[in-house]
Amino acid sequence: MGGDRAQPGAMILGVGGNLPARVVTNQDLTQWMETSDAWIVERTGIRARRWISEDTGASELAVPAVKQALERASARLEDVECIIFATLSPDHHFPGSGCFLQQHLGLPGIPALDVRNQCSGFLYGLSIADAWIRLGQYRRVLLVGAEIHSTGLDLSTAGRDVTCLFGDGAGALLLGPSEAGRGVLATRLHADGRYAKSLWIEAPNSRAVPARLTHAMLDEGKHFTRMNGRHVFTMAVSRMPEVIHEALSASGHELSELALFVPHQANQRITEAVAAQLGLPEEKVFSNIETIGNTTAASIPLALRDAEDQGRLKRGDLVVLASFGAGFTWAASVVRW
Ligand code: UT7
Numbered sequence: 001m002g003g004d005r006a007q008p009g010a011m012i013l014g015v016g017g018n019l020p021a022r023v024v025t026n027q028d029l030t031q032w033m034e035t036s037d038a039w040i041v042e043r044t045g046i047r048a049r050r051w052i053s054e055d056t057g058a059s060e061l062a063v064p065a066v067k068q069a070l071e072r073a074s075a076r077l078e079d080v081e082c083i084i085f086a087t088l089s090p091d092h093h094f095p096g097s098g099c100f101l102q103q104h105l106g107l108p109g110i111p112a113l114d115v116r117n118q119c120s121g122f123l124y125g126l127s128i129a130d131a132w133i134r135l136g137q138y139r140r141v142l143l144v145g146a147e148i149h150s151t152g153l154d155l156s157t158a159g160r161d162v163t164c165l166f167g168d169g170a171g172a173l174l175l176g177p178s179e180a181g182r183g184v185l186a187t188r189l190h191a192d193g194r195y196a197k198s199l200w201i202e203a204p205n206s207r208a209v210p211a212r213l214t215h216a217m218l219d220e221g222k223h224f225t226r227m228n229g230r231h232v233f234t235m236a237v238s239r240m241p242e243v244i245h246e247a248l249s250a251s252g253h254e255l256s257e258l259a260l261f262v263p264h265q266a267n268q269r270i271t272e273a274v275a276a277q278l279g280l281p282e283e284k285v286f287s288n289i290e291t292i293g294n295t296t297a298a299s300i301p302l303a304l305r306d307a308e309d310q311g312r313l314k315r316g317d318l319v320v321l322a323s324f325g326a327g328f329t330w331a332a333s334v335v336r337w
Pocket of ligand 1: 034035036039040043044119160161162164227228229230232233236265266267270294296324325326
């Protein structure tokens with residue numbers, strides 16, 4: 001029996017992903033900043049990430065991911081009834097990337113919602129998709145997570161803690177009403193705005209008088225992501241196991257039934273610490289951070305796509321998805337594949 005559901009919730013009909021072609025290795029980073037492949041691999045598990053090489057918005061990066069998700073779902077573009085777009089790096093401040101994606105796809109008129117919950121954006125979006133489907137409001141929901149980090153990174157040594165982590169990427173799911181007990185069984189979401197500034201971008205900001213972006217802000221590097229890495233790390237390894245237990249309990253399932261844990265790919269050491277606390281063996285934990293880095297809202301759908309490609313997700317498997325990131329926000333979903 002499936003957890004929270006009064007009516008059948010969302011089932012994953014198809015998953016897709018897309019990465020830019022340009023590979024940026026740890027060695028490549030050394031041309032701009034004081035760092036080393038050894039340091040980055042030891043602290044993060046990342047060896048390379050993908051960056052765009054020409055003007056591309058998150059919405060454009062998402063298009064091939066959407067097409068792959070539709071193909072795998074044997075669905076047509078016209079089947080899509082609404083778009084939920086999770087990103088912290090929208091094409092423009094407004095309108096949302098969901099509207100731009102809708103334009104690229106040629107689907108005028110359907111609703112497009114942007115979700116701004118950073119690393120947990122995809123699971124917040126999944127929760128909305130699940131609720132809409134459960135209400136009977138939509139039968140085919142396109143959920144996208146896409147990020148262009150590379151154009152917002154401080155390539156100097158001052159930014160090396162952040163820059164070594166992040167990559168560009170896009171992932172997408174097509175969701176529809178659940179059948180035969182499959183799909184989202186339970187989701188739990190959290191946020192704690194007391195720590196909003198532990199991982200954030202200060203500028204441009206609409207609260208600044210006289211202007212949201214000034215030369216002084218640029219000179220001070222306020223347009224770059226700043227992070228208290230230790231704080232994020234410590235909170236992530238305690239909050240993620242908690243929310244996973246919470247979601248599992250809401251779903252009526254136990255950790256021992258789990259086939260695969262697919263965490264947001266923040267840092268391999270975070271994944272390993274969370275898995276160790278849950279007592280999960282390596283074969284039940286999915287990771288693809290080594291070659292693509294942390295792609296924020298795109299990381300869970302990209303991980304699902306890769307896990308499916310590697311034959312690590314089989315129909316009927318019990319899967320747990322979990323995230324932690326800026327806000328702070330954290331979340332977990334229990335899914336019957
Ligand atoms: O999706 C959620 C997003 N964020 C995260 O998940 C981040 C979680 N935190 C982390 O991943 C880790 O905190 C980092 C990988 C960012 C940093 O690792 P750490 O072991 O916490 O190092 P630290 O920040 O305590 O820094 C230790 C030293 C510092 O040098 P000093 O002050 O001791 O001289 C840093 O400047 O390591 C230095 N450092 C680097 N050195 C070489 C930081 N980044 C780098 C780097 N290369 N890329």
